[in-house]
Amino acid sequence: MENNYKYKAGSYDVVVVGAGHAGCEAGLATARLGLKTLVLTTSMEAVADMPCNPNIGGTGKGHIVREIDALGGQMALNIDKTFIQSRMLNTSKGPAVHSLRVQADKRKYHEEMKKTLENQENLDLFEQEVDKINYEDGKIVSCETVQGAIYETKAIIIATGTYLNGKILIGEYEKTSGPHGLQAATYLSACLEEMGFKLRRFKTGTPARVDRKSINYEKTEVQRGDEEVIPFSFLNEGEDFSDRKQENCYLTYTTKETKDIIMDNLDRSPIYGGHIKGVGPRYCPSIEDKMVRFPDRDIHQVFIEPESLSTDEMYIQGVSSSLPQDVQMDFYKTIIGLEDVKIMRPAYAIEYDMIDTRRLYRTLESRDYEGLYFAGQINGSSGYEEAGGQGLIAGINAALKIKGEDPLILDRSDAYIGVLIDDLVTKGTEEPYRMMTSRCEYRLTMRQDNADQRLTERAYKIGLVSEERYQKMLAKRANIDGEIERLKSVVLTPKEDINAKLIDLGSTPLKNAMSLYDLIKRPELTYEALGVFDKERPSLPKFQQIEVQSEIKYEGYIRKQMADIDKFKKLEKQKLPKDFDYYKVKGLKKESAEKLNDIKPESIGQASRISGVSPADINVLMIRLKTGELDG
Incomplete structure (x- = not known):
């Protein structure tokens, strides 16, 4: 029901909409930089929640966590407090791809992060749903909640995760909802569309949670944590974690019978029945997607992981699904070791709204509305780590802009976070974006072990590092x-x-x-x-x-690689005008001019990474730039 009663509820420098991993980092950054900050969430239970896999890090993602930490963010410190298993991945390979992955106690992770927000000076945390953003002459002035509260502000950071117009699907069952039954944000999408943002539907999924007591562990392979624990936060280097009890994870496999049951009921999956419109993640497909994509494979790996020390729920990684509950009851019992399993929460798919990120600057500010920033899954990324990195950068840049200081822009040679943001704002994404080491051209110089050497001085200069x-x-x-x-x-x-x-x-x-x-x-x-x-x-x-x-x-x-980076930096330094009509440039193909006008690249380097813009087009731009034909 619409609420027509409005009232002025207060004034803040920054309002953060959403308190997931992006929202938490954004809010903490702006508050720590001295700005009065309000973080709004549809539910206090959603603060730093882990609705999908209860872990932090992994290949590529672990680099981002280290970079968040090096820049003064909170994610690494929080997971060091709350991990229940720690493993360094890819140790048999080169250092560029070494990645730390730790299993979180998801309940403690939420509690510790919420406590951090509650105790942060300059930060208020409030349970309210935003339904409207107000602006004057293209500049953000306030936001409104469904209860009628109006908050005046200089900047808004949208970090709605999978809650924006969220819909849960389990077979024929559909429900407007955020992850695992929490309240969705159902009003803000209409406002964003009215403001001219193009929204698309993306999808993600999560597997069933099962009772740990109903698993036959003798049929599985034990996955133990490392004896020597390496912490995520550089502040914890040298700390002794040997007294931290680590939980085991377990490796098992689906069977031919699993495949038969899923394929026999494929028409009941909303993915293949046409009920799901959203695009799902390529690198984390549902179990039914795996069966369809790899028809010659009869078995698939499954990892069984603990969710928390305070619950018997176990997470069945690799078996996310949107199949009906009765089908789930059948096929989960065909997985080796789960023959007598008891499901505590069924698997589900969730659809949500995201924006076209090509309308953002690399600061994550909107090109169309001054003071409006976006971070996390609303930008088409997947993963807690990718969200946290974007939230931190959005928060830093919102604060710097309000303070009248130069923005913090990380490029592709600075950080994995720079690669992530550059990919999103330059190329956009047709599916949920996941960071991988292969996306990074300069990964040998951007290792996880030297993130502090790369980034901490920059964070110190802006006041986010002590x-x-x-x-x-x-x-x-x-x-x-x-x-x-x-x-x-x-x-x-x-x-x-x-x-x-x-x-x-x-x-x-x-x-x-x-x-x-x-x-x-x-x-x-x-x-x-x-x-x-x-x-x-x-x-x-x-x-x-x-x-x-x-x-x-x-x-x-x-x-x-440093020589390659020098060449890259030279192209990045060749700045292009912000508001220029590329149709006026002689020698550019029409389709290239169209893409350049749409994205408005900040430099020759960024222009060279736009899909469809050829090396010949770049040569034309460089010549026109030297002759001054791109001025004005």
């Missing part, structure tokens, strides 16, 4: 640089005992004198293993050891 933290980063950098130089001075000679130890390490004997620095470059040797020759080495924390090794072992590749 002096103490900044000095800690500088001391770490000095340690690493000092150790690299010291290793160059420690020289081994081809003596019998030295060569015998090298052979024991699987390496070839020395023929000439060689420094430890050069020995580390051998693929089979590591910084740690060479400790047998280096009795005087200083005691460095594990993270610093990894960074020393990476910088030495991949020195040549890093040097080459």
Whole structure:
């Protein structure tokens, strides 16, 4: 029912709409930068909720968490407080793709983040649904809630996640709802459309939660956490987590019978029955999608993961579904180890609204409305980490704009967050966007272990990182640089005992004198293993050891990548005018001019990444830029 009664409820510098992972980071950033901030949520239970997989990190995503931390965000600190299993992935591969993935106690994660918001100076948290955004001359002035409250503000950050016009689907059953039954945001979509935003429907899904007591673990493979826990936050480097009890996860598989039941009931899936209009994530498909996409495969991996220490619910990763509840009851019992399983919450799909992100600047501010920012799944991304990174950048830039300072823009050579945002605003996305290491051109220089070296100084300069933290980063950098130089001075000679130890390490004997620095470059040797020759080495924390090794072992590749980055930066520095009609540029193809007019790239570099704009078009732009034909 519409509420016609309106009243002025207060004035804030920034209003954040939504309190998921994007909203939390946005609100904390603006408040910590000294701005009076209001965070509105449809439900207090939605604050930093984990409606899908109860973990943080993973391949590519772990890099983003480290970058959030390096920039003064909260996600890494919160997961370090609340993890129940920790594993470093891809350790058999190079350091560029090493990624930390930790299982969260989802209830504690929510509670700790909510407590952080509640205790944050300059921040108010309130349960209200926003239904209208008000603006004057293209500039944001206030927002209104369904209860009639009007909040005057200088900036609004929309971070509605999967709640915006959310709809849950389980077979023939449909319900307007946010994740797991929480209230959806049902009014704001109409306002955004009236403002000219093009909305699309995306979809995601989640599997059933089952009773841990009904699982036959003897039929599964145990997945234990790492003995040595490496924390997510750089502030926790060197902390001892050995007393933290870790929970096990379990690996199992679907069966041919699982496939038969799903395929026999495919017509009852809203995905294939035509009831779901939204586009789902390519890299996290439902179990019915897997059966259709890979018809020759009879079995698929399934991971069973604990949701929290305070519940018996277990998350069945890899088996999200929108099939009817009765079909779910049948096919889950065909998974090895789940023959007698008891489902506590059925799997479901959820549809929600998102915007065309090509109408945003890289600050995540709208091109059409000054002071209006968007972050998280409303921008077409998937994942808590991608949302958190966007929320932090939106919050920082909203605060900097209000304070009259230059924006913080991370480019593709700065951070995974920069790659994420550049992809979204330059190319848009036709499906829920997931960060992967393969999307990053400069991943060897943008490792998870050096995120603080890349970003903390920038956060310090804008006031989001303390002096103490900044000095800690500088001391770490000095340690690493000092150790690299010291290793160059420690020289081994081809003596019998030295060569015998090298052979024991699987390496070839020395023929000439060689420094430890050069020995580390051998693929089979590591910084740690060479400790047998280096009795005087200083005691460095594990993270610093990894960074020393990476910088030495991949020195040549890093040097080459830095040269590529220099070329990239030159194109990024060639700025294009904000409001220019590219139809006027002679030599540009019509379709290229159309795309350039639509996206309005900030630089030659960004223009070169627009799909359909060719190298020949870029050459035309560069020539016209030099001759001054693009001015005005």
